[in-house]
Amino acid sequence: MRIKTEVVMNGLKISPKGRVAFVSGANNEIGRALVIALLEEGASKVYAGVQDVKALKELKLEYRNRLFPLLLDMKNDRSIVKVSHMLKDIEILINNAEVCESGGLFSDNSLDSLTINFNLNVRSLLKITTSLLGYLKNKDCAAIVNIVSILGLASMPVAGTYSASKAAAHSITLGIRGELLNTNVLVMGVYPALVHINLAKKLNLNKALPQNIARNIILGLKNGNEYVFPDIMSKQIAELYLTEPVTVEKQFAHFVSEKEVV
Numbered sequence: 001m002r003i004k005t006e007v008v009m010n011g012l013k014i015s016p017k018g019r020v021a022f023v024s025g026a027n028n029e030i031g032r033a034l035v036i037a038l039l040e041e042g043a044s045k046v047y048a049g050v051q052d053v054k055a056l057k058e059l060k061l062e063y064r065n066r067l068f069p070l071l072l073d074m075k076n077d078r079s080i081v082k083v084s085h086m087l088k089d090i091e092i093l094i095n096n097a098e099v100c101e102s103g104g105l106f107s108d109n110s111l112d113s114l115t116i117n118f119n120l121n122v123r124s125l126l127k128i129t130t131s132l133l134g135y136l137k138n139k140d141c142a143a144i145v146n147i148v149s150i151l152g153l154a155s156m157p158v159a160g161t162y163s164a165s166k167a168a169a170h171s172i173t174l175g176i177r178g179e180l181l182n183t184n185v186l187v188m189g190v191y192p193a194l195v196h197i198n199l200a201k202k203l204n205l206n207k208a209l210p211q212n213i214a215r216n217i218i219l220g221l222k223n224g225n226e227y228v229f230p231d232i233m234s235k236q237i238a239e240l241y242l243t244e245p246v247t248v249e250k251q252f253a254h255f256v257s258e259k260e261v262v
């Protein structure tokens with residue numbers, strides 16, 4: 001096989017205005033901010049996947065018949081399929097739900113934490129995406145947005161199993177994009193920086209505002225970006241990663257040592 005040096009982007013841009021979107025994990029900070037940002041950008045309908053629909057009571061009162069909270073347990077394939085059947089009009093899929101089981105690769109619970117992180121962050125992400133793909137491909141223009149993490153590009157000692165799951169989510173994002181080349185579907189990977197609240201305090205980092213992360217994802221959709229680094233720290237890491245991936249690897253490895261962590 002000859003590798004071509006010329007890169008052709010698919011050039012798809014999709015503004016949320018008048019579109020139908022779905023966000024998983026819609027009750028947490030980033031998920032909620034995404035729901036609000038999509039509605040404020042004029043999305044005609046936003047389906048919000050949550051484990052407890054009461055969590056969106058106030059937003060439902062505000063956005064009424066443009067917001068549809070849906071009960072979704074991503075650990076359960078039947079729940080994913082049931083919800084997928086309600087999303088025939090979907091145009092923008094945002095895979096935001098996650099679990100974040102801590103655990104270094106040599107910690108006592110590493111295999112359990114690996115399984116939990118992979119089941120939700122990788123398997124369920126792929127399950128819901130494949131369940132919705134037919135509907136997305138049916139539209140004039142559509143998008144799949146996977147909220148990955150900068151830890152999908154380099155691993156952190158305290159979160160080795162989580163990082164591995166996010167690296168797999170990154171790889172799946174690339175794979176989906178490859179398989180959907182020359183289709184109507186924009187495939188975007190989003191790579192926020194690690195902003196764990198305790199680590200942020202310990203390392204004196206500023207926590208990125210979820211509203212800013214959501215705004216940059218919307219901007220990415222409008223610009224047709226396949227990669228979005230949505231906060232200052234992730235942009236800095238991305239810049240370094242593109243030229244010096246090994247430097248990023250070493251910096252992450254030194255960030256925190258196992259015994260410093262809770």
Ligand SMILES: NC(=O)c1ccc[n+]([C@@H]2O[C@H](COP(=O)([O-])OP(=O)(O)OC[C@H]3O[C@@H](n4cnc5c(N)ncnc54)[C@H](OP(=O)(O)O)[C@@H]3O)[C@@H](O)[C@H]2O)c1
Nearest residue numbers: 025027028030051073074075096097098147149192193195
């Ligand atoms: N926050 C950050 O600094 C940061 C940094 C890098 C990447 N990210 C990525 O950004 C996304 C959002 O992060 P976050 O920190 O805001 O998330 P989070 O606070 O950990 O919330 C996770 C979300 O996923 C939902 N969820 C978990 N298990 C589920 C299940 N079985 N079925 C359905 N939903 C389930 C949770 O619902 P419940 O509340 O009901 O459990 C919650 O809404 C994630 O993909 C994460 O990897 C975040």
